[in-house]
Amino acid sequence: MSNRLLPAGILLASMFLHACEDSKKKTPAKNIAAAAVLPEYERTPPIASNIQVKALKDPVNGNNVLLTATFPRGAVRENTLSFLVGDETLSLRDDGVDGDAKAEDGIFSLAISEDLNRFKEDLTAIQHANLEKLNKREHLFRWSGRSATLIDNIVRESPVKSLDFDRGATLDPDIFKLIPDPELKERSLMITDLGVIEDPTRTFNPCTKKGNPKGVWTFGHLITQMANTPSSGISVTAFIQSWLEKWLTTQTINADAVNARINMFNTVILPWVQKSNPGATVTLSNWKTFNIDPSLAPFRLLAIVNRLDLRGNSGYTVSNAGEGRFVFGVLNTNCNPLRFTTILEYGIPKNNCKELVDFAQQWYNLKNLVPGSAAYNNALQAITDQFTTAGTSPSKPNGSSLNQLRTNELAIGNPWELREFVISKKGVFDEVTVKQEPQLKFNRIAGATAANQLLLATYANGNEPSILDQTYAIQDIEVGTNFLGGKAHTLTPGHFWDAATAAGASRITNDTVRHILSLNTCSGCHGGEANTAVGNLINDPAGVFHAAFLQIAPQPFGVKPTLAAFLTGDPAQLDGLFRVTDPAGRPTGAPIKWTFNDLARRAEDLEQLVKTGCGKSRLESIVRVLTFKPLNFTH
Known part of the structure; x- marks a missing residue:
């Protein structure tokens, strides 16, 4: 049956099945004296300005396809650039060897084995799938940082059918882009559904006492896991105090004065300590002598957030797999929201491409479930437990995966102020600089x-x-x-x-x-x-x-x-x-x-990460590595 007669969904399924089958059959490209993969390129990789693919009449080391990539002068320090596609190390060369036409001309070459007819069918399937979504008034964009440019017409006019690999064809990264499933935004990326953020088995209302005070998505549970008392020896009370006390005295951070906001005591600390110690006389001078019950934290869960988009380029290493975040709103004594949010930002403890993509697939699969249902919330907890549970990052302080805790408020002082905290090597909170923000x-x-x-x-x-x-x-x-x-x-x-x-x-x-x-x-x-x-x-x-x-x-x-x-x-x-x-x-x-x-x-980004995977489609994966620029954003 002709691919043109198949629905786009079947085409895509066929495409990735072909790719997986192909990856089993292919042998790694043969490269002589390949350079080492440079881990520093995970954050700042060289980005190819032009990628071309040509069918070879005369195979090179048994490979039938030559891929060439041009980089800005000086972007690649050596004449060989090595990177990872799944478990395979590949090397682009600019040394006149293994199919490279001319040494040190700035054009790097890689000979590989590829079924170009099937590859073209796969590209056609992507275009057909996008066209179906364009007809539903969905859109595709090109991104420069956070800013978007609509490229719907580029999708409609895609040159996929006219690609001539015998003469050599340019592979624009846009031809691989997929219009994402619209359900991803609310189900897999920014989760604010009431059935999730007020799940009675996982969250808690400290005013009405409804819910589970030790639920896995409560602020109290999460900060208890960060303290990790059995491993760190630091009590949860001491851990919380190390954070709250920072507002009560002026902090000097990188020679920048962060003035005290004493209202933090009456607004947050005093009600929390009093509820933890009924009948006690709590003052500014003695509050640290009392226990703090983490389950009575005056916080309401606002959102669970997937930030895999903050990851590095996994073609060079996976030390930064992005973040998972919990956003809380601070409450007054009547349980009304204050203009005060607290964000827990966790690093994702995944260390290779397969782990990263499998984790991304878990987030992606949430789009098929109903937020708030038992199936959805169970699946989401299975995701969040991987970075919130104590001991998930043994090499970090307290074994916590937390990267940083950030606050944003006007409730206890003026003007609006944002602060940043990290768990220090001593296992307590330090207040630190706010990233990418000059004084x-x-x-x-x-x-x-x-x-x-x-x-x-x-x-x-x-x-x-x-x-x-x-x-x-x-x-x-x-x-x-x-x-x-x-x-x-x-x-x-x-x-x-x-x-x-x-x-x-x-x-x-x-x-x-x-x-x-x-x-x-x-x-x-x-x-x-x-x-x-x-x-x-x-x-x-x-x-x-x-x-x-x-x-x-x-x-x-x-x-x-x-x-x-x-x-x-x-x-x-x-x-x-x-x-x-x-x-x-x-x-x-x-x-x-x-x-x-x-x-x-x-x-x-999530759609592309899941569909590209780790070498599912080899040529696409190579293009992805050579054109994926990490965001280096803080938010």
Whole structure:
């Protein structure tokens, strides 16, 4: 039967069955004196600017296909680039050996065995599947960081049928892209269904006492697992105190003063300690002498979040498999939500491609289940237990998989403040710098001096290539001074980052550099760059109280939290994208409209990760490794 007569779903199933069968038959490409796989490329891999595939009339080492890849000059340090596809090590060469036409011409070559007819059928199946979804008004995008460009027409006009491998054909990564299943957003990526976040066997309402006080998705259970007292010897009370006490005195982090917010005591600490010790007289001076019952934590679960999109490039190693997150809202004594969220951000303890893809498949399979049902919640717990349970990361402090705990609040002080905490080698919480966020004193919007605006512009302009490439990572010390911030302050709903407006050394010269630098700060993403002041109202017109500054807006028990349009997109737009006019007004007179729908981006990434797998389709896997750029985002 002709493939054209098959439904797209059957085509896709056939495609991946073919790929798996092929992977069993193929032998590894023969490479002489292959270079070692470089683990540092997991975070900052060389990205191929052009990939071509050509059928070989004369086989090379028994291989019938030559793949060539061109990289920007200097991106690959040696004349051989080795990487992993599943358990197989492959090596691209620019040394004139094994099919490489000319040594050191910047064109790297790899001879492999591949059924190109079947490969073309597989590409055609992808196109047909996408066309079916386009007809249902679903969309496909090309992403630059977090910003989207609609490529529906590119899908419709895909040159797949005209690919001529005998002459040589260019493989654009877009031809592999699949429009994701729409159910992924709410079932596999950002889970806020009331049947999950108020599951009576796994969550707890500390005010009404409904639910399970030791449920596996309660804040109390999760922080108890982090303390891991049997292994660390640190009591849960001491562990919690090491976190809460940070607000009661000014912290100095990388020479940045993070002022005390004493209201933390009356708002959170006092009610929690009093409930843990009925009848006790608790004061600011004696609270640490009392036990704290973790099951009475004044927190409501808002969301369980899949952040596998934050992983590195698994073609070089798997030390960063992304994150899993729990988002909680802090409650007042009447169990009403405060403008205060706490996010537990766990590293995923997977160490090779197969483990990573199998784990991704578990998240992906949730789309077939009904949130809140026993089957769904059991399957989700089977996922979350893998990173929340004590001892899941033996090499990390307390054996906890936690990467960091972040807070975002206006409930105990002004302005909106974001903080970051990690478990130290001593097994308790340390307050640390907020990643990718310079100290507030360098921001013109916060009244930076001319000298400090110059330092911000010097950093931005001096790191323009890596910022545009989104491979930069702000260090504690930059431009000769303590640069990274100890806290993030979102001063107004339209808050953003910028240096001087006038031309000169103190101006960030590239408009996109300014935007990326600002968006990747916590304060910019929760302010003007993502326009949360408007973005929350799109999805929750009644939620004015919680609108600005929050991507996930807390609501009372019984009400589903609302998400900012930065995450969900704008359903009023034909393409579903949320548009934000550049808050700095750049370029002058015609400011850029940045486009967001971050859950669509994450869904596409999950779909691609599961369907590409670890060598399911060898050529596709190679292209994926050579073009997959890790995000290096903090949020």
